[in-house]
Amino acid sequence: QVQLQESGPGLVKPSETLSLTCTVSGGSITNYYWNWIRQPPGKGLEWLGYIYYSGSTNYSPSLKSRITISVDTSKNQFSLRLSSVTAADTAVYYCARDKGRGGSFNGWFDPWGQGILVTVSS
Amino acid sequence: EIVLTQSPATLSLSPGERATLSCRASQSVGSYLAWYQQKPGQAPRLLFYDASNRATGIPARFSGSGSGTDFTLTISSLEPEDFAVYYCQQRSSWPPLLTFGGGTKVEI
Numbered sequence: 001q002v003q004l005q006e007s008g009p010g011l012v013k014p015s016e017t018l019s020l021t022c023t024v025s026g027g028s029i030t031n032y033y034w035n036w037i038r039q040p041p042g043k044g045l046e047w048l049g050y051i052y053y054s055g056s057t058n059y060s061p062s063l064k065s066r067i068t069i070s071v072d073t074s075k076n077q078f079s080l081r082l083s084s085v086t087a088a089d090t091a092v093y094y095c096a097r098d099k100g101r102g103g104s105f106n107g108w109f110d111p112w113g114q115g116i117l118v119t120v121s122s
Numbered sequence: 123e124i125v126l127t128q129s130p131a132t133l134s135l136s137p138g139e140r141a142t143l144s145c146r147a148s149q150s151v152g153s154y155l156a157w158y159q160q161k162p163g164q165a166p167r168l169l170f171y172d173a174s175n176r177a178t179g180i181p182a183r184f185s186g187s188g189s190g191t192d193f194t195l196t197i198s199s200l201e202p203e204d205f206a207v208y209y210c211q212q213r214s215s216w217p218p219l220l221t222f223g224g225g226t227k228v229e230i
Contacts (some may be wrong), residue, residue: 031165035220045158045166045209058217059208061123094163105214108156110177111167 001029004113012089012120018082020115022095029053029076033098033105036069036080038091039115046091050098051078058099085120092117124148126210126223133228141197143226145210150190153159154213156188160225161206169208170195179228197228 006019022034038047049059051069059067063082071078082089092115100106125148135141145155153173158166168177170186173193183198197204210223 044224045211045222047222060219096165099168099171100136105218106171107154107218108168108171108211109158109166110168110171115165122136 002097002111004049004097004111006093006095006113006116008116008118010117010119012085012118013122014086014120015084017120018080018085018089018120020080020093020095020116020118022078022080024076024078024097029071029073029078031101031103034069034071034078035096035109037094037109037112038089038097039094040088040091041117048080048082050109052103087120090118090120123219124151124212124214124221126212126221128208128210128223128226130218130226133226135200135228136230137200138203139200141195141200141204141228145188145193145223147191147193147212151212151214153189155188156192156211158209158211159204159206160209162173162211166209195199200228200230204228205225219229 003025005023012018030053033050035050046084051057066083068081094115096112097111099108127146129144155173156171157169160166174186185196207225207227209225
């Protein structure tokens, strides 16, 4: 059964770049779409973007100027970089796989990682 | 951007009662709607996709319905473990823009 695990710094300074990695275990990263989603404390969910294992990406328009998602198939990992962060970027960041199989895109998130809290503060 | 509005924001019910949660889209999403359950300190869990397709392992007391702009998640008889926050989510046409509703908290 595939499992996802987020990793990275829990504290980032304002104006710096947030960097997180999602490690996929129990299955291959190949032939799937992989997503980043975040949730500010006590608030709702926001989809950030996805990457296909081949490297093609699609980002939320609200973050398009600051976000980069990349993939490393040799390590079965994909990563998030969010530049010029502010306190508004403080959130639990989740990685999740798209439910579609065999390279098809569904737009549904299953499964999810457990999430990692990233706080933006000096 | 398609906006999803969930109602009510909070639903106060007792175990054994029926829960009816609503999700309304600002424009038609066809059947491209999913429901998630989130418990405190946990990641969301997929309940339904394509409006009414139950995800693996989801009990039959949960049902999803609707199309176009109006969708409903129903829990026929609440179990103690069902008290949680529920989110709807849509996918728009290509390139997809994925958005969530604000959530409904089902509390005891």
